[in-house]
Amino acid sequence: MAKLYGIGVGPGEESLITLKAVKILQKVDVVIAPTSKGEGSIAYEIAKPYIKGDVIFMEFPMTYSKEDLKTKWEENVKKIKELLDEGKDVAFITIGDPMIYSTYIYILKGIEDYEVETIPGITSYSAAASRLNIPIAEGNETFAVISSGDVTEISKALDMFDNVVLMKISRRYDEIVNLLKEKSFKGYLVIKCGHKDEKISCDLDRYIGKKIDYLSLIIAKKVK
Incomplete structure (x- = not known):
């Protein structure tokens, strides 16, 4: 068969x-x-x-x-x-x-x-964390992976988890950046992870108002 x-x-x-x-x-x-x-x-x-x-x-x-x-x-x-x-x-x-x-x-x-x-394949966020040399979660920390279509749901996730991987961020990027500041999260932006034109930035403000590639994500970690 x-x-x-x-x-x-x-x-x-x-x-x-x-x-x-x-x-x-x-x-x-x-x-x-x-x-x-x-x-x-x-x-x-x-x-x-x-x-x-x-x-x-x-x-x-x-x-x-x-x-x-x-x-x-x-x-x-x-x-x-x-x-x-x-x-x-x-x-x-x-x-x-x-x-x-x-x-x-x-x-x-x-x-x-x-x-x-x-x-199975290696996920973009796993590869992104490795490129950054930053753990997604350690010890007893919690983490979530969410699609970024609904800002209300993003806000809830930031309230509930220590670390949040935000996928599909291109349509809501500016709102997400402002929300991360409001909730005291540090964000790491990875654009087209593993591709020749990959970009990595800890300065999320730099991309406000700009077109963000669909293959982009943010790893957000609560500031303690």
């Missing part, structure tokens, strides 16, 4: 992809690389040196229309099922870890009655 693999290729550096991921990429018949309209696939650029089989670039629109998203997800799931029905082993690649804020999660929900194996 053909098998679907969900593979996390890590945050950006080719060398941070796992040995198991490389082994599977070299043996599968087809690799599916997610793209958004008019853009390439970051996951593909990371995994490219290890891919031996065919590559299909599958579009996943960046839209807030639930109807448009649902239609496209269903189309993509159907295509993947067709490949599996042809007896082809398929790898769906995604940046970071497949089980954290990834397109693969939605594919997984639509694949039933097929064999599936998920291969």
